[in-house]
Amino acid sequence: MIVDVHTNLPSHADAVPESDQDIDRSMRSGSGGFSRMTNSMDDYLKAMAPVDKAITFGIAPPPSDPDFKATRRQGWPESMNLNDIAAEVARRAPDKITPFMTLHPLDPNVNEEYDRAVGDLGCKGLKLAPGGQLFDPESEEAFRLYARLEQDGLPVLIHGGTTPKWNAPLMSGHPIVFDRVAMAFPRLKIIFAHLGHPWHIDCLALVRKHPNVWTEMSGQFYRPWSFWNGMRLFHEWGVTSKIMFASDWSLSDPQDNIDGLRNLNKFAADHHLPEIPDKEIEGIINRDSLDILGID
Numbered sequence: 001m002i003v004d005v006h007t008n009l010p011s012h013a014d015a016v017p018e019s020d021q022d023i024d025r026s027m028r029s030g031s032g033g034f035s036r037m038t039n040s041m042d043d044y045l046k047a048m049a050p051v052d053k054a055i056t057f058g059i060a061p062p063p064s065d066p067d068f069k070a071t072r073r074q075g076w077p078e079s080m081n082l083n084d085i086a087a088e089v090a091r092r093a094p095d096k097i098t099p100f101m102t103l104h105p106l107d108p109n110v111n112e113e114y115d116r117a118v119g120d121l122g123c124k125g126l127k128l129a130p131g132g133q134l135f136d137p138e139s140e141e142a143f144r145l146y147a148r149l150e151q152d153g154l155p156v157l158i159h160g161g162t163t164p165k166w167n168a169p170l171m172s173g174h175p176i177v178f179d180r181v182a183m184a185f186p187r188l189k190i191i192f193a194h195l196g197h198p199w200h201i202d203c204l205a206l207v208r209k210h211p212n213v214w215t216e217m218s219g220q221f222y223r224p225w226s227f228w229n230g231m232r233l234f235h236e237w238g239v240t241s242k243i244m245f246a247s248d249w250s251l252s253d254p255q256d257n258i259d260g261l262r263n264l265n266k267f268a269a270d271h272h273l274p275e276i277p278d279k280e281i282e283g284i285i286n287r288d289s290l291d292i293l294g295i296d
Contacts, residue, residue, distance in 0.1 A: 054097055087121035126155075131169055132159060189213075204234050
């Protein structure tokens with residue numbers, strides 16, 4: 001069972017017009033690569049072909065700046081918000097796609113939208129990106145949201161690590177901040193994304209300490225030296241079992257991430273470095289993350 005726990009919504013329901021095409025190079029800085037930030041529903045489903053299941057979501061804008069484009073959505077009806085779109089994407093492939101909601105803790109209607117997203121739309125968890133959404137992950141408002149998730153048994157995926165966005169506070173994505181969150185909410189299942197890159201050692205300390213905190217490895221393979229270092233650290237500390245598979249589509253495709261994991265030991269051999277056991281690599285690729293998260 002291959003489960004991609006981190007896929008972003010396609011920007012368009014149908015084919016992307018030439019005028020809407022958007023390429024991003026900042027996320028893959030240093031690698032020479034780029035990501036297509038505008039994609040259709042068909043593009044999304046084609047990219048998901050190598051995986052058995054996938055979780056999809058958007059990123060809600062700050063209520064103080066509703067035009068903040070954390071998630072592109074040029075091609076969907078204006079009447080649909082990001083949670084509606086996530087539910088619609090899941091309806092297109094109900095046996096494969098699981099929708100997560102996105103909320104903003106400072107939104108005055110956060111509880112009403114939570115009720116609607118879970119009760120009406122069937123969302124099974126929450127995506128938060130404190131840096132990109134410009135909120136303090138230790139604020140009273142954020143803690144009220146964590147408490148509700150914990151009470152309802154719903155998991156949360158949190159953007160972990162750095163960002164190229166100039167106005168996103170780096171500490172909002174630092175693993176050590178979420179040590180305090182995990183201590184306050186020990187039953188809340190947290191996926192701290194991207195191995196916390198570049199703070200791999202702090203991320204492994206976080207997931208090693210807390211039984212209900214996990215990480216995922218997207219956003220890594222196109223920087224092989226950094227990826228190998230992070231994975232080798234997780235291996236040496238005995239916590240590769242806390243890593244879930246993810247792609248962060250559309251920043252990269254699931255197949256590229258599968259290949260990147262399986263190429264780690266070739267990279268190690270080419271550079272006379274110690275390997276990471278194949279069993280641990282395959283364990284990441286084939287981890288049943290939906291079962292771990294309690295998602296039916």
